[in-house]
Amino acid sequence: MATANQCIASLARLSLSAPIRPVNATIPRFLAPSIVQTRYKSAGTVAMRAREKEKQKKKKRMLRFKEYKYATPSEGERHSLCDAMRYLRAAEVGRPPASVTYEVSLKIRTPKNSIVLRNRIRFPYPVKNDTRIAVICKEGSGAMAEARANGAVAFGEDSLYELIKNSPGKLPFNRLICHVDCEASLKKAGLGRILGPKGLMPSLKTNTLTKSVRSMMHEMVGAEGYREKVGAIRMPIGNIQFTPKMLAENVKALVGQVRENIGYVEDKAKKDLIEVVLSSTNGPGFSLNGSFSSVDEKLLPEHLSTAM
Template identity: 25%
Template sequence: MPKRGKKYQDAIKALDKSKMYDINEAVSLLKSLPTANFDETVELHAKLGVDSRHADQQVRGAVVLPHGTGKTKKVLVFAKGDKATEAEKAGADFVGAEDMVEKIQKENWFDFDVVVATPDMMGVVGRLGRVLGPKGLMPNPKSGTVTFEIENAVEEIKAGKVEYRLDKTNILHVPVGKKSFDEEKLQENLKALLDAVVRAKPSASKGQYLKSITLTSTMSPGIRINPTKVM
């Protein structure tokens, strides 16, 4: 394992590894840990009591965090005509159709964070499945990125909408803000995300749904949150 720096070692000493904290305590503790010389991203990692190999136990969705993520996302919209104009007015960074497909394929261009498409453009966007899919950039109706409500979709993303989806080990990894955020903003973002995840519980999920929850920042060790105090 790589040798950890002094700040990380100091952070480890400040943690009681045997303890599980409530959300407010966890945020307060995270804020008190030594800080890196850049504004660290704060992330939530939640292991769920589902089996994502089964279609009826998938957990995927999106939520607008009350205070955003601290990062303004670049949005690419696939649309034509009035919907393309709507996207531009809403603040999309890039708008196009076949021309954007060509740019991505020929130039290996990925200067965007989120892709939105109108349903009638999915045949065109589908040509990019092999390159957008592995990067988690393929538009999806469940996350609100395949829609005719282009203005609303772009504005929500710009306002701090985050997507959540299970990885192969049934864990969600979602950014919830920056370490420079005050405690109240981080707490409210965390609660909004966890509320959305709880509401997304599949009916096929049996037993304990929230198995474990960990709060981290880029350079800090994980802080365990008590799942029983969330639901």
């Protein structure tokens, strides 16, 4: 009996003891868990590699051109206003002065698809004096009387619509404003295809819908419109016969107003005026450094104030 109990006890101890495992056992690779296994990406076919390379290039282009490429400061030398005028006047020698104007380009660092700057400015020294205004207003209304008294070349409602439709290529006006009472009839007339490409379609964006025809016409006479396009604002700034003082006043007025416009939209779009470039009708562009006098002490503003 004792011998039987000893045998059972020894068997119980054997069943409770830990199993013996080999110390330096190597697990075959195909039996290892997937987490332990090192996986390698397939090289793929030539077409797959080409598509992946094209995707990487596209991502780089999108990161690089979030802003307009044009709106980058030029690396060339910057000039004073008198020096730039001196070189541009030399480039325009032999051409009729009446056909030559100074032009300015304001480079603006701005994100793509952001708010576009647009406004009108009345220069201290007007560049153009050929403003011809037409007014869309009710027949026989007070707005029509104001348009007639302030020198509008055409006014009315249905009669003016017919004039635009019958002679779209020979319009007698280059500015068109609309009284708010005629906004609905203007939309029904369907003149967008004619007036839109010419930049004459009245709208709230262009500030050509008004309640006061008299004040709007007074604001338009001698005022020029500008609009940001591809990261820059370009417009004529003066005649080639302008003196340095006259041109400086116009440039200062435009730059000041554009900076105000940038301040109005800074909460919605980050914009920076980074460069002002002065050019002429047939001359190159010269980046301005903000100074007025020439680096040549012998060159005075009076020398640039005489006729060419």
